[in-house]
Structures are given as C-alpha cells and as structure tokens.
Amino acid sequence: MKKIFLFIVSVFIAVGTASAQQMVGKIARPVGATVGQSVASDNIAAKIQREIDAQMAASRAAGGPERYVGKNYQPTPEQAQDVFVRMENLLDKLPQKQSDFYRGKLDTVKLNNGLPDVNDVNTMKAYLAGYKLLKYFPNEIPRIRISYFAENSNILGAYAADFRDLEEKFGENWAYRWLSEKLYDGNRFKMLPLNLRDKIEPMAWEMLYSRGEEKLGVSREWMTLFMQDALMEDFRSVTFISDLDNHYNNWNVQVVLSPIFSKEKGAYFPIALCALHELLHVQNFFPGVLESVEGVYVLTELPNSVQDIMLADILYKKVMGIDLMTEVKYPNVNSVIDYGKLAVFFHKMVQQYPDTNITALLLKPEVTQYIQELYMPPYK
Numbered sequence: 001m002k003k004i005f006l007f008i009v010s011v012f013i014a015v016g017t018a019s020a021q022q023m024v025g026k027i028a029r030p031v032g033a034t035v036g037q038s039v040a041s042d043n044i045a046a047k048i049q050r051e052i053d054a055q056m057a058a059s060r061a062a063g064g065p066e067r068y069v070g071k072n073y074q075p076t077p078e079q080a081q082d083v084f085v086r087m088e089n090l091l092d093k094l095p096q097k098q099s100d101f102y103r104g105k106l107d108t109v110k111l112n113n114g115l116p117d118v119n120d121v122n123t124m125k126a127y128l129a130g131y132k133l134l135k136y137f138p139n140e141i142p143r144i145r146i147s148y149f150a151e152n153s154n155i156l157g158a159y160a161a162d163f164r165d166l167e168e169k170f171g172e173n174w175a176y177r178w179l180s181e182k183l184y185d186g187n188r189f190k191m192l193p194l195n196l197r198d199k200i201e202p203m204a205w206e207m208l209y210s211r212g213e214e215k216l217g218v219s220r221e222w223m224t225l226f227m228q229d230a231l232m233e234d235f236r237s238v239t240f241i242s243d244l245d246n247h248y249n250n251w252n253v254q255v256v257l258s259p260i261f262s263k264e265k266g267a268y269f270p271i272a273l274c275a276l277h278e279l280l281h282v283q284n285f286f287p288g289v290l291e292s293v294e295g296v297y298v299l300t301e302l303p304n305s306v307q308d309i310m311l312a313d314i315l316y317k318k319v320m321g322i323d324l325m326t327e328v329k330y331p332n333v334n335s336v337i338d339y340g341k342l343a344v345f346f347h348k349m350v351q352q353y354p355d356t357n358i359t360a361l362l363l364k365p366e367v368t369q370y371i372q373e374l375y376m377p378p379y380k
Contacts, residue, residue, distance in 0.1 A: 077115035080127045084108070084116065087130035090137060101152070105129050119164075121157035124287040149253045149282050155216050156253060156282055162360040163284040167299055169363065175375035176362075177298050182337050183305035189269040190332035191312040191339060197268055199319045204270035207311065211276060215357075216283075227257070227275060239281040253282050267332050273311050277304045284359055303359040306346055310358075313343035336376060345370060 075083070084106055091099045105126035109117040116123050128151035149156045170176040192200055212223040239255055255278040257271055280303060317324055324347055328340040349361055361367060 074118055074124070075127060077111060077113075077118055080108075080116040080118050080123065083127055083130040083134065086134055090133065093138070102129060102133060121160040121286055125151040125157065128287055149255075151287060153282075155218070155279065157285055157287055158216075158283040159280075159357050159359045160284060160286040162357060162363070163299075163303070164286060166303075166359060166362055170368075171299055174377065175371045176302065178375055178377075179337070179371050180299050180302040180305070182335060183309065184301040185335070187333045187335045187339065188305060188308045188312060190267045190334075191309070191330045192268060192270070192316060193332075194266040194268045196316075196319050200315050201270055201272075203315055203318060204272035207315070208272035208275055212279075216279065226255075227271075239278045239285075253285055255279065255282065269308075269312070270315070273308060273315075276311065277308055280304050280307055280358070283357075303362060306342075306362070307358050309339050310343050310346050310350075313340070313347075337374065 087102055088106060091103055094102065108123040108126050109120040111117050116127070118124060118127065132151075208227075209220045209223050212218045213220060218226075239253060255275065257274050257278065281300075284300075284303060313328065314324065316322070316328065317326070322328065325344055327338075327344050330339050333339050346358075346361070349364065349367060350356075352366075353361060353364065356364070362371075
C-alpha cells in the first residue's frame with residue numbers, strides 16, 4: 001500500500017484566497033485518467049505543494065511551527081468545557097432559532113470528572129459549532145454550499161465511533177492492512193464493462209438516491225443538489241477538509257466528484273458509486289482529528305473499497321439477471337483477491353446484520369476470521 005501520510009485522500013482547492021482550503025492528504029494520479037487529466041492532476045499536485053511550502057516558510061519566518069495550516073487540533077476537555085460555558089452565556093442574545101440550535105448542542109457526553117468527552121463525535125461537533133459562534137458572534141455565520149458538510153450535518157461522523165474502534169482494534173493488524181492495500185487499487189474500476197454503461201448508469205443513480213434517503217437520512221432533492229454542485233468542479237472523486245480558520249469561516253468536509261474510467265479498455269465506474277464512496281468517508285470522519293502520522297489510519301479506505309466492490313457487484317448482477325449470491329468472475333480484475341467471492345461474502349454478512357453499517361461490519365468476528373484466512377503475508 002502506498003504510504004498514507006494523512007488519513008483522508010484530500011485536495012487543496014484555491015477558492016477566493018489561498019487559505020480558503022487546505023490539503024490534508026496526498027493527491028494521487030486518477031486511475032484510468034487520460035493524458036490531459038493526468039497532466040492536470042500533476043499540475044494540481046504541484047500547486048498544492050507550492051502552497052504548502054509557502055505556508056510553512058511563512059510560519060517558520062514568523063517563528064511559528066512547521067505544520068500544515070489545515071490542521072484542526074483536538075481540544076482538551078478543559079478547552080471544550082470553556083467553549084461550552086461561553087457558548088451557553090450567549091444563548092439569550094441569539095434569535096430563538098439559533099438559540100435552540102446551540103442549546104441542543106450543549107447536551108454532550110461527559111467524562112467521569114464531568115468534563116466533556118472530546119473523543120465523542122457529537123461532543124466534537126458541539127465544540128466546532130461553539131468555536132465558530134464565539135469567534136464570529138455577533139455576525140451571522142456564513143451559509144455553506146450544499147456539497148459541504150458542516151458540524152451540524154447528521155451525515156458527518158455518523159460512523160465515526162465505529163471507524164475509531166476499527167482503527168484501534170485492527171489498525172496494526174497485518175491482515176486488515178494487507179486487505180486495505182489490495183482492495184484500494186484500480187481493480188474495482190474494472191469490474192463493470194463499458195458496453196453495459198447505458199443500463200448500469202441510471203441504476204447507479206437510483207442506488208445513490210435510495211441509499212441517500214435510507215442510509216443517510218437525506219432527501220432525493222438534497223442528493224440531486226449535492227451532485228449538481230459537486231460536479232461543477234473538474235476533479236476526480238476526492239474528499240477534502242478545511243478547518244475552522246479558513247477564509248469563509250467554515251469548518252467542513254466537502255466531496256468533489258468526476259467520472260472515473262479504467263485504463264482497461266472498455267471498463268468504467270459510475271460517478272454515483274464515487275459519490276457513495278466519498279460520502280462514506282464523511283460518515284467515517286471524526287471531527288477534530290484531521291491529521292495523522294504515517295502508519296496511522298491505514299484502514300481509511302478499507303470500508304469504502306469493500307462497499308465499492310459490493311455495489312458494483314449488485315449493479316452488474318441486476319443488469320445481467322444474476323442472483324445476488326452467485327459468485328461472478330470479473331475478467332478484467334487482476335488481483336490476488338477474488339472480487340466475486342468477496343462480494344458474496346459481504347452480501348451474506350449484510351443479510352445477517354441488516355442494521356450494521358459497513359464500517360462496523362468489519363469488526364464482526366466472522367469478518368475478522370474471513371480476512372485472516374484471505375491474508376497472504378507480504379510483510380513478515
């Protein structure tokens with residue numbers, strides 16, 4: 001697996017000023033990109049690096065630390081408590097709607113000593129909301145674009161506790177790390193043949209809409225606006241983050257999407273599946289922990305890659321009239337992992353645990369045993 005410096009594949013996009021968005025991960029050349037797209041990707045990567053170098057040089061010149069300026073530190077319980085106390089003191093000065101919103105945020109998870117538990121995702125959402133309120137009060141906090149997920153989003157961090165458990169239990173497990181590497185390559189973009197695109201594409205969009213309503217709790221109308229907004233950007237499918245102190249005063253996660261085509265002639269990957277992949281990053285994301293050291297968060301792409309394979313398998317079988325539990329041999333896939341068998345295994349797990357999200361599913365004993373049996377040790 002290519003070394004991952006930060007835990008979400010991220011992109012810096014200059015909007016308004018160079019400080020508006022900050023890179024928190026490395027950019028990779030899109031799998032299956034055309035020559036023009038690859039050159040554009042390289043240009044973006046070079047621009048990102050220039051911006052980071054300039055920011056770090058400015059920080060050093062000012063006597064400050066060398067750091068990626070997009071970093072959003074996690075506060076101590078005492079710092080969070082201070083924000084909550086000051087936030088509560090402002091509630092009577094706010095309009096009723098805003099007051100109700102922030103009052104609802106104050107019901108946070110507490111530690112045994114009564115201080116806020118900053119390892120809880122909802123506590124962190126409350127802290128982020130309070131931070132912005134205190135910083136920009138009495139001015140109105142700017143509205144965010146539809147494809148951004150701010151701290152009041154029910155999507156942001158929905159599975160964060162499960163991802164944290166996954167990383168704590170299996171982040172150093174060689175079998176899980178190996179599978180994460182093997183599944184996060186270009187092979188999943190080769191599962192679907194281009195000659196079926198006209199049939200698969202509308203089904204993929206319907207899958208996105210239905211899962212948006214059922215799994216994410218957002219309407220079809222919201223998903224339509226989200227996709228329209230995201231598609232305005234000319235970039236490959238990525239998730240990126242900006243911090244509380246950016247130009248637009250918004251802490252958010254944003255998803256950017258574009259179609260992915262494989263280098264394998266005649267294969268493609270629906271943009272709707274790209275959207276679901278990136279939305280799962282948003283659900284797994286834990287506010288307050290934006291930066292990691294090498295070797296940490298190596299499992300970031302594992303739930304997403306498993307989901308990609310499962311959803312592509314579902315779409316192919318629907319078009320071809322194949323039973324869901326039939327193992328398909330995908331001829332363009334060149335991997336030590338049998339994608340058809342893996343998809344069926346996880347389809348069975350989903351049926352066995354219908355109320356369990358894909359990230360939590362990776363914690364089940366049956367799944368752990370399955371991954372251990374798949375494991376081909378490359379590290380020892």
